[in-house]
Amino acid sequence: MPGAATLLRDVFGFDAFRPGQEEIIHTVSAGCNTLAIMPTGGGKSLCFQLPALMRDGVTVVISPLIALMRDQVRALRAAGVEAGALTSGNTEEETAEVWRALDEGRLKLLYVAPERLAAGASLGMLRRIGVSLIAVDEAHCVSQWGHDFRPDYLRIGELRRALNVPLAAFTATADTETQAEIIEKLFDGQQPQVFLHGFDRPNIHLAFAAKDQPRRQIMEFAAVRKGQSGIVYCGTRAKTESLAQALGNAGHSACAYHGGMEAEARRNVEHRFNSEDGLIVVATVAFGMGVDKPDIRWVAHADLPKSIESYYQEIGRAGRDGASAETLTLFGPDDIRLRRAQIDEGLAPPERRMADHGRLNALLGLAEAMTCRRATLLRYFGEQASPCGNCDLCDTPPETFDATQAVRKALSAILRTGERFGAGHLIDILTGNATDKLRARGHDSLPTFGVGRDIDRRGWQGIFRQIMGRDLIRPDPERHGALVMTEAARPILRGEEDITLRRDTVASAPRPAVRALVSDEDAPLLSALKARRRALAEAAGVPAYIVFNDRTLIEMAETRPATLDQMARIGGVGATKLERYGAAFLEVINGAAEPVHPARRKLAGRAAGDLYDQLVQVQAELVHGPDGIDRPLSCSASLLAKVASQRPHTAQDMTRLLGEKYAERFGPAFLDVLRAAS
Template sequence: MPSAATLLRDVFGFDAFRPGQEEIVHTVATGCNTLAIMPTGGGKSLCFQLPALMRDGVTVVISPLIALMRDQVRGLRAAGVEAGALTSGNTEEETAEVWAALEEGRLKLLYMAPERLASGAALGMLRRIGVSLIAVDEAHCVSQWGHDFRPDYLRIGELRRALNVPLAAFTATADAETRDEIVAKLFDGQPPQIFLHGFDRPNIHLTFAAKDGPRQQIMGFAGARKGQSGIVYCGTRARTESLAQALSQAGHNACAYHGGMEADARRHVEHRFNSEDGLIVVATVAFGMGVDKPDIRWVAHADLPKSIEAYYQEIGRAGRDGAPAETLTLFGPDDIRLRRAQIDEGLAPPERRMADHGRLNALLGLAEALDCRRATLLGYFGEAAERCGNCDLCETPPETFDGTEAVQKALSAILRTEERFGAGHLIDILLGNATDKVRARGHDTLPTFGVGRDMDKRGWQGVFRQMMGHDLVRPDPERHGALVMTEAARPILRAEAPIRLRREVAQRTARPAARALVSEEDAPLLSALKAKRRALAEAAGVPAYIVFNDRTLIEMAETRPANLDAMARVGGVGATKLDRYGADFLEVINGAVEEVHPTRRKLAGRAAGEVYDQLIEAQARLSRGPEGIDKPLSCSASLLARVASQRPRDSDALARLIGEKYAERFGPAFLDVLRMAD
């Protein structure tokens, strides 16, 4: 069995594991039941793909979406791994190809949707093909506490028992309740080896902004990142279409995606997003787990997500290649009312509704945070963090003030009007605006009428939004959204606890300038490398990132490898891709490329490659004997490659490897080369 480190380098093209990966790979490969919670983009897939290559038999991967399965299969095949998927989206030819690979014992990874487990024939098929491991991607789908519950995931536990093989489950978002349910449903309550590897994605910049002309805010954000792949999430289907149209009219390559579209139209958008550089998809959350494109450079939310887990999952679709990525999340009082109403009017039991309000509160706390957003976000997941320097609050700390008195005035207005009105009417009372509605109800005679003239309307709108964000008041769906006070507000009303609020200022355009991926000096080369990637991808009919992702091209542009050995050391360039694409990209970087023997190409980037070169030189010196008068003699390239790789220690071992005839002429010189290489 090849070692994990060897497969990591030769197949996937990486010299080192990311933090946490190696221990998980070892645990899964040795057959232990495993649950790994890792950040989105943290390399979860490798933690079951690599053990699949280390173990005998077939690894079955249960994955929630066809697009996600197809994407991973394409990536594995591009790296030289036998993988296939049995999905409802397969053509007859694709299905026949997968079956043939299974029957011949070639297939190492078989991807399936959980719905396929409902078929009685599925279990018999899986028993017959010699399954040795089950891997479950997006394992939080098994939990009714999670945000993507899929009933068919409940069958996976039965499958594990029936096949009696180890199971490895992976997810990016699983709080304590969700983890407990995963263990109960997938592992029959028997605790697996659990790995909880930080939720931090330090390459993603976090920004929140209060809504102030949201369409223009999104247009400005996208405009500064023209030509980069991005996703805009919207709360309604209609908004996806109108915003996609506005972006297209502004010269962007943009399209809409939502659950109301025909299946063919959705697949067309998914295909375009995966295959085109710089496409913006304006989508509802229906455009979700199937997105595994590594070089999405930004994600924007035109409306507030439904929970902090959903927010984390959705922004996590940016920057999966580890290169810089940016996010913008817009929010306002209407978002908060809508999300509260969705929870209150849902059919979930009371304890679930309470938990959902708690998750929304955590997101609102992040939106209204006064200090480092990353520290706030990671704190929710139980991680301590220093100020990150890569969020809007670290870069531009907000101006704050003691909001205790302002909140007390607002609460007083709410209570004196019997919790029957929304923010607009309450602000009129506080500002002393004697509108017809205020006078008709006698609210111009209240003690609170006009007590808030020290702040303008914009300031009071900010106070009420932040009160909703801190869950001091909630809209009551039974009173048409009238604001009611929560228990959390009582200590402030009684002057038993203070509160600091953000001072509302004129909204700046959020992060108008996109961050450069490379220096100005390397930018032209990066553009040329992307053009070559696009041409090769189109010729092969695969997404551009299947050739190489952005991070790999960035490293090429910065390090400018001069030959195949240097190219092999670039992250993401495995043996198969080096053989297939290495010369093409070297030509872009250096111009003409010297022809390399196929045997030598297979040793590129390894120590054996340099030893091979020295053996070639030694052989050339002695090909006609030490005096240059003997009959020409030379070892084959494959024989020299074996010497370079196996490195025999003495003349007897060398003679056994290359034969007496060659050992007599080249033995001492070859052994000198091998000693110097040690």
């Protein structure tokens, strides 16, 4: 059976593994129970797809969403791998074809939804088809307190015991607590081989901005990225619809997506997003886990995500092809109040609520960071990093100031008013704005009245937002969101600690420049390659990235391969795709070319291809014999391909392969070519 590196090149079209992949693939293919935590876009799927090809029998892949399964099956088939899915979304013909492939022993990967495990007949079916490995995608769905919890994932451990086969579990976001849940519920507490590979996605530009006319901020961000596929996440269903309409009115191709839509309407959006270049989906978090489109160029959050894990997972949907991608996350005091209230008013036990506040604090710390965002993000996941040079804070370091006295004044105002008022009322006190409400409560006679006149209202809004983000003050749900001081603030109030804040008020952060995918010189060719890709995808009825993803087209535009051999060296161009699409894309790059015999085309990118060319040249010199006077004689292209692939070492081997007549004329010269290449 071919090794991992050979399959990687011939089937998937890559010359090298991504960091961490090779070790995981060898462990899974060896039949070890495995838990792999890898960054979104880090190549998790390959870590079970490639071992499936290295092992006998069928690998069952348990995946949470039908759309995700269908995309992976289409991509595998496009690469020449026998794969199928048994889902409620199948047509009768699709299901019949899967069963036919299973009965004939052709199928290598079978995708099933976790809900199918509840069916009584499923276990018997899986026993009958010869399952040799279970792969679990999005394994964090087993966590009861996670936002992606799927109850049927709890059946997977029982399935593993019943089939008595190894299990490989994969996820992008699993903190220590979730890892322990996965091990307990999928592996019965028996420690699997655990791989924790870097969370860094260096191709993604990170940026946050305080809300200041947030619709305008999103519209401006999208405007300079027009024509690029993107996602805008919103906190409410109503906002997805209004913002999608605004983007459409501005000339973008945009649509809304949320859990309140009919299933057919959601499927239509999913199909459009996968098949159309440049579509923007404005969505709630209902649009997420099934998104496997590799060439999403940007993700924006119109509202603050729920936690730092949610943020990481959602921005991780951008740039999965490895090309540059950008993000923008907007946040404000109302977001913080809402997220705190959702935690406090939830049904989780107290220890879970405390942990959720900690996750939100980590995200707010990232939002209010004053040095490299990537280093701050990676520290949360237990990694150390130097300044990245690819975030808004590395682009433009913020101006900071000693805010100790200002924060003490704010805390004093909170305490002197009994922790019963919000930021607006407190800012009126600090700036000496004697409103009717303020005078009616006698707050114009407080010692803190007017002590903050040296800072304008917008400056105070920035201070309150930042100290709320640092969890020095919290909205109290029992007092209608009034701000209360936390224990963390007391050392500052007592003069035992100082605090530094950003002097950014609520002004928008500078917009990161759009990163061009290719140089101006290569841009027209990239556009032409995308047009050819779109035409081929539409003809085949598959998403464009199933043909080739953006990164593969970028490499074609930059290197401009002139032959099939050169095309075969492009990342993402495996043997099946080279056979199917290579000539079409070479035509775009170089114009019409001489047709290549199918036997030679199959050798493209391999050493046998060069040998074939040399054998053709030698044969041409001997067509009429060594003296040029004999009857013409030549081997067929398929016979030459056999010589190039099998490389016979002796005259006897060459005669057996060619036959006596051809061996007599060409054998010695062919052997000379083969020996010179050894």
